[in-house]
């Protein structure tokens with residue numbers, strides 16, 4: 001998707017740096033062969049490597065997907081001790097070798113806390129440049145609403161994912177809009193079922209139960225959506241959700257990577273301010289914020305141990 005122009009546009013040539021661990025180098029060679037066989041005109045080079053210093057050398061965009069996935073029955077927290085150290089190493093390598101304006105998307109779970117760790121170990125890169133993926137959750141919620149109303153998914157916008165990419169996240173459709181026959185209406189009016197709207201939920205575990213593997217295709221698509229919107233900008237009056245460093249907006253704890261509604265322009269994101277938040281939403285935001293603070297202190301104790 002990246003190499004065929006879905007992220008940086010149809011006129012932007014690129015070089016892909018592909019990082020994996022030493023036992024996977026043979027498999028990675030196969031990926032390189034397949035990329036060549038795809039005959040992608042925009043792909044001007046591929047650098048397969050097991051060395052983070054080579055992988056991150058002068059990169060402008062980093063998709064950090066290399067991490068252990070959750071298996072059936074596991075919570076994202078269970079991955080913390082296994083994965084968080086990877087993001088310390090990758091943060092240090094980004095700090096030393098990447099461009100100072102590199103935009104980093106963390107997909108590997110627990111994504112929010114890994115993004116925070118990565119940023120902590122890359123102090124020469126602005127904290128705003130480290131983000132975590134909640135776009136898959138946004139896309140899932142939009143798809144559920146589109147199906148319920150009976151419109152194509154592109155007609156549903158402004159769904160918000162608040163907080164952590166975990167089961168405590170708050171998918172909030174109260175500001176969502178649905179375009180029905182050319183007229184934009186509130187999703188709450190289109191659905192006319194408040195209980196159903198509040199049941200729009202996180203479905204990562206359901207995909208794992210069915211596939212016996214983590215979401216892959218939908219996660220790749222969401223990563224591309226996230227980076228495309230960050231690099232190329234969002235549509236005026238529309239917002240998307242991204243895990244970004246919290247400034248305390250909407251009562252979220254500061255200095256955790258928290259998913260907010262954001263609008264992007266000229267390569268910068270801004271948290272959309274002033275949206276009404278009711279008591280139910282406040283309770284949900286507090287719960288996911290608390291989990292992120294707990295994950296943060298757990299991550300630091302794993303790293304410092």
Ligand SMILES: NC(=O)c1ccc[n+]([C@@H]2O[C@H](COP(=O)([O-])OP(=O)(O)OC[C@H]3O[C@@H](n4cnc5c(N)ncnc54)[C@H](O)[C@@H]3O)[C@@H](O)[C@H]2O)c1
Nearest residue numbers: 020021066067068069070086107108109111133136214219
């Ligand atoms: N945020 C989201 O919405 C979202 C969605 C889907 C998956 N995920 C997460 O993404 C991660 C990857 O999932 P997957 O299904 O692709 O897993 P996978 O096991 O299929 O692939 C992981 C890859 O990462 C590599 N890897 C492991 N350690 C590495 C390291 N230190 N450096 C570089 N590469 C390394 C592995 O060798 C493997 O090739 C998991 O943590 C999963 O939970 C997040």
Ligand SMILES: O=C(O)C[C@H](O)C(=O)O
Nearest residue numbers: 070109204205207214215
């Ligand atoms: O749920 C998981 O652990 C995998 C991924 O984060 C997802 O949301 O599908």
